[in-house]
Amino acid sequence: MRMAELSAESGVPVATIKYYLREDLLPPGARTSPNQARYDRSHLHRLRLVRALLDIGGLSVAQAREMVAGIDSAPDAHAVLGTAQAAISTVRGRRDGESHVWAGGLLDEVARRHGWSLTPGNPAVDLALDTLATFAELEHPELVARLDEYAGLADRVAELDLAGLSGRPEREAPERKSVVDAAVVGMVLGDALFAALRRLAQEHASARMFRP
Amino acid sequence: MRMAELSAESGVPVATIKYYLREDLLPPGARTSPNQARYDRSHLHRLRLVRALLDIGGLSVAQAREMVAGIDSAPDAHAVLGTAQAAISTVRGRRDGESHVWAGGLLDEVARRHGWSLTPGNPAVDLALDTLATFAELEHPELVARLDEYAGLADRVAELDLAGLSGRPEREAPERKSVVDAAVVGMVLGDALFAALRRLAQEHASARMFRP
DNA sequence: GACTTATGGATAGTTAGGCTATCCGATATC
DNA sequence: GATATCGGATAGCCTAACTATCCATAAGTC
Numbered sequence: 001m002r003m004a005e006l007s008a009e010s011g012v013p014v015a016t017i018k019y020y021l022r023e024d025l026l027p028p029g030a031r032t033s034p035n036q037a038r039y040d041r042s043h044l045h046r047l048r049l050v051r052a053l054l055d056i057g058g059l060s061v062a063q064a065r066e067m068v069a070g071i072d073s074a075p076d077a078h079a080v081l082g083t084a085q086a087a088i089s090t091v092r093g094r095r096d097g098e099s100h101v102w103a104g105g106l107l108d109e110v111a112r113r114h115g116w117s118l119t120p121g122n123p124a125v126d127l128a129l130d131t132l133a134t135f136a137e138l139e140h141p142e143l144v145a146r147l148d149e150y151a152g153l154a155d156r157v158a159e160l161d162l163a164g165l166s167g168r169p170e171r172e173a174p175e176r177k178s179v180v181d182a183a184v185v186g187m188v189l190g191d192a193l194f195a196a197l198r199r200l201a202q203e204h205a206s207a208r209m210f211r212p
Numbered sequence: 213m214r215m216a217e218l219s220a221e222s223g224v225p226v227a228t229i230k231y232y233l234r235e236d237l238l239p240p241g242a243r244t245s246p247n248q249a250r251y252d253r254s255h256l257h258r259l260r261l262v263r264a265l266l267d268i269g270g271l272s273v274a275q276a277r278e279m280v281a282g283i284d285s286a287p288d289a290h291a292v293l294g295t296a297q298a299a300i301s302t303v304r305g306r307r308d309g310e311s312h313v314w315a316g317g318l319l320d321e322v323a324r325r326h327g328w329s330l331t332p333g334n335p336a337v338d339l340a341l342d343t344l345a346t347f348a349e350l351e352h353p354e355l356v357a358r359l360d361e362y363a364g365l366a367d368r369v370a371e372l373d374l375a376g377l378s379g380r381p382e383r384e385a386p387e388r389k390s391v392v393d394a395a396v397v398g399m400v401l402g403d404a405l406f407a408a409l410r411r412l413a414q415e416h417a418s419a420r421m422f423r424p
Numbered sequence: 425g426a427c428t429t430a431t432g433g434a435t436a437g438t439t440a441g442g443c444t445a446t447c448c449g450a451t452a453t454c
Numbered sequence: 455g456a457t458a459t460c461g462g463a464t465a466g467c468c469t470a471a472c473t474a475t476c477c478a479t480a481a482g483t484c
Contacts, residue, residue, distance in 0.1 A: 003431070015473050018433075023471095035432055035479055045350070052346045054471095058270070061471065078422035085411055116416045124411035131405045134264045138257075140397050142376035143405070149372055151409050157365050158413035162421050164354035185352050187414070193343045193355070194410075195403050197363050199297055199336035201370035202399070204328045209374050210290035215460070227444050230462075235442095247450055247461055266442095273442070431480070438473070444466080451460070 001039045003029075010047045017047070024065055025050045027072075049185065057188035063087050067184055077165055077179040084184050089123035103132035106144065110151050157194065161186055213251045215241075222259045229259070236277055237262045239284075261397065269400035275299050279396050289377060289391040296396050301335035315344035318356065322363050369406065373398055 007014045020026045026046055029037030046068065053064045066087030074080035107128055111118050118125050135143055143150075164186060165179050219226045232238045238258055241249030258280065265276045278299030286292035319340055323330050330337050347355055355362075376398060377391050 013473080014431095016471090019472060022433090029432095033480070036481085037432070048349055052350060056343055056346050076422060078418045081414060081418050085415070111412070114413070114416070116412045117419075118412070119415075122412075122415070124408050124415070127404065128408035128412065131268055131401055131408060134268050135397075135401060135405070137260055138264060138397055138401075140394060140401075142394070143398060143402065146372050146376060150369070150406060151413070153365055153369050153372070154406060154409035154413040155417075157362070157410055158417045160358050160361055160365070161410075161414055162417045164358060166421070182352060182354070185347070185350055186355060187411075189343055189347060189350075189352075190355065191407050191410075193340065193347070194362060194366060194406075196336050196340035196343060197366035198369055198373075198403075198406075199399075200323070200328045200330070200334075200340065201326070201363070201366040202293060202373055203297070203331075203334070203336070204326070205367075205370045205374045206290045206293050207329075209378070210288060225444080226460095228442090231443060234462090241461090245451065248452080249461070425484100427483085429480105429482080431478105433478100434476085436473100436475080439471090441469090443468085446465080447463085449460105449462100451458105453458080454456085 001041075001043070003037075003039065006039045006043060006047065009044055010051070012047060012051065020047070020050060023061055025061065025068060049181075052185070053188055056192050057088075058192075059088065059188065063090075067188070071180050071184055074180045077183045080180045080183050081187070084187050086123055088188065089127050097133070099133035099136040100129055102136060103129045106132060106147065110147055113148065114151050114155060161190060213253075213255070215249075215251065218251045218255060218259065221256055222263070224259060224263065232259070232262060235273055237273065237280060261393075264397070265400055268404050269300075270404075271300065271400065275302075279400070283392050283396055286392050289395045292392045292395050293399070296399050298335050300400065301339050309345070311345035311348040312341055314348060315341045318344060318359065322359055325360065326363050326367060373402060 001009075003014055003017060006012075007017055010017075012020075017026065021028060026043060029039040029043065031037050050064055050068065053059045053067055054061070059067065067084060070080050070083035070087060074083055107125070108118065110116075132144065132147075135141075165182055213221075215226055215229060218224075219229055222229075224232075229238065233240060238255060241251040241255065243249050262276055262280065265271045265279055266273070271279065279296060282292050282295035282299060286295055319337070320330065322328075344356070344359075347353075377394055
């Protein structure tokens with residue numbers, strides 16, 4: 001497959017494919033001569049994955065690069081989860097102030113009740129803290145009161161996520177996707193899917209509640 | 213409160229506040245003379261809300277503008293949900309191809325089982341279709357097999373979301389937040405919070421599954 | 425085997441978004 | 455009255471994600 005074909009097949013412009021090659025989102029093709037290269041189905045699949053991460057997942061090119069690097073180098077699915085979580089979360093706020101302290105105590109409690117381990121430096125922890133602190137600063141207590149119930153549902157969702165991963169080959173045969181690949185896709189696109197389902201469900205529930 | 217004070221209180225630079233005023237993210241202050249203005253707590257609250265939408269929610273300035281416009285003009289909470297959903301979702305892909313057709317059939321079925329109404333033009337529907345179609349194109353069937361279970365959990369999450377809204381005043385007194393305000397915050401930050409909880413739960417479940 | 429076309433890589437340019445900095449005339453404050 | 459500050463208008467800056475142009479080399483075409 002030549003680049004033009006890869007482009008036609010994927011709908012991604014040639015110039016953009018070249019850009020992705022430069023940015024290491026796509027591995028280089030197999031050289032057939034000093035300035036010619038061939039691509040195969042794995043490149044097509046990777047390209048589609050990258051577009052999904054960027055378009056649906058809303059990742060930046062830099063985050064997507066970390067993701068694919070993780071896919072290529074992760075020893076197993078558990079490891080790639082950590083890498084993927086690190087890649088996906090950009091830490092933003094200051095990590096001080098009374099609302100953060102308060103959020104920390106709250107999250108500790110929830111984690112204890114649910115058996116979660118709050119590894120220090122875990123980006124998901126920071127994300128949760130930032131969000132909880134912001135809820136507090138915006139004076140929205142009702143969500144906090146139900147945090148435990150949300151956590152319980154998150155547990156159920158995570159179980160589904162993981163259940164979808166079992167039954168995949170641990171390492172991938174040349175053209176088959178592995179658990180690692182599936183973990184990344186499931187994590188990034190899973191967020192988008194669940195958010196969409198939640199909106200549909202919210203609309204349903206809202207119509208019942210406000211428009212009886 | 214003068215602009216400098218608003219800036220100090222919120223941590224947002226004066227130049228940025230001026231920018232937000234230009235972009236209609238913040239209503240103008242009360243004029244005390246042709247070129248002087250005063251701000252109050254409502255401006256401070258709005259400013260914090262905007263920063264939360266941008267930083268935690270990851271919205272663009274344009275999306276945030278639609279959100280606050282919705283807050284200011286929505287007749288009730290059900291209406292603002294629709295506005296907010298429209299503001300939050302940028303439609304991206306082409307809406308054709310066999311995977312979209314397939315996704316449409318699948319989603320119809322799920323919606324029927326859960327009592328959801330798929331209003332045409334609903335952006336959440338498009339988002340769900342895009343995501344499902346992408347899953348299909350990336351050859352990840354396992355998630356699809358569990359779509360119904362995800363939908364069930366989305367129902368439960370949405371119920372929690374809505375439960376948090378009841379008990380708020382329908383219209384807001386000058387300095388109190390209304391259901392409408394809470395609906396927006398809950399929707400945007402709710403996504404971030406749930407995503408974070410899901411990550412923590414995934415890590416827990418993953419450790420149990422892959423590192424027994 | 426000449427000739428047109430396409431290819432891959434390097435480099436530079438473009439566009440949009442989100443601020444940030446500079447002016448300036450008009451208050452406010454001492 | 456002197457000085458500092460304010461709000462508004464305008465222009466500039468920086469990053470991210472592409473996109474377009476060159477050009478020497480290979481491929482396909484008769």
